[in-house]
Amino acid sequence: METLLIEFINTLEHSLKNIQEQSGLSAGFSRLTISQAQYLDAIHTLGQPTITELATHLNFAKASVTTGINKLVALGYVLKNQSNEDKRVVRVQLTSAGEELVNAKFHALQEYVAFIGSALTEEENIQFQAILAKLVRLFKQ
Numbered sequence: 153m154e155t156l157l158i159e160f161i162n163t164l165e166h167s168l169k170n171i172q173e174q175s176g177l178s179a180g181f182s183r184l185t186i187s188q189a190q191y192l193d194a195i196h197t198l199g200q201p202t203i204t205e206l207a208t209h210l211n212f213a214k215a216s217v218t219t220g221i222n223k224l225v226a227l228g229y230v231l232k233n234q235s236n237e238d239k240r241v242v243r244v245q246l247t248s249a250g251e252e253l254v255n256a257k258f259h260a261l262q263e264y265v266a267f268i269g270s271a272l273t274e275e276e277n278i279q280f281q282a283i284l285a286k287l288v289r290l291f292k293q
Contacts, residue, residue, distance in 0.1 A: 168260050183227060187212070189257075191220050192229060192246065196254045200233070200243040229253065 184192075194209050195201060201209065207217040221244055224230040229250035235241035246254065269277060 164264065167264065168257075184253075185220075187216070187220050188224055188229075191217065191224060192250055192254050193257075195230065195244055195246050196251070200245045202241055202243055206244065224250070 190210060191206065194206055198205060198209060203214060203217055203221060206212075206221070207214040210217070221230055221232065225232055229247055231245050231247055233243045233245065235243065268280070272280060
């Protein structure tokens with residue numbers, strides 16, 4: 153099982169890289185760390201969070217998030233906006249380049265879902281979804 157699972161994960165990674173290359177966004181993805189990709193996803197989900205909200209959402213240290221966000225600003229994927237009401241509050245948002253990366257990832261994931269769904273029978277799809285749900289719960293613990 154271990155060998156098959158590793159092969160499955162490697163195949164998914166390879167497929168994602170192919171989709172990224174086809175969309176012309178592979179250079180953007182390759183410059184990101186896993187944490188930075190998580191920051192982009194979280195910012196997309198939360199809208200315009202503060203650094204504290206982002207750190208809480210990801211369960212990361214605020215200092216680490218601040219450093220990661222500063223790098224994403226330098227790469228042109230994120231903007232930092234200081235609040236007019238409270239100068240201590242800084243909100244972050246995705247630039248169009250950041251949105252493009254997040255959308256490309258979402259598109260790739262949609263293609264994976266469609267491919268897997270078409271490769272399995274209805275019963276296998278139900279079983280696969282149940283197994284995935286169980287694994288997701290375990291990983292979140």
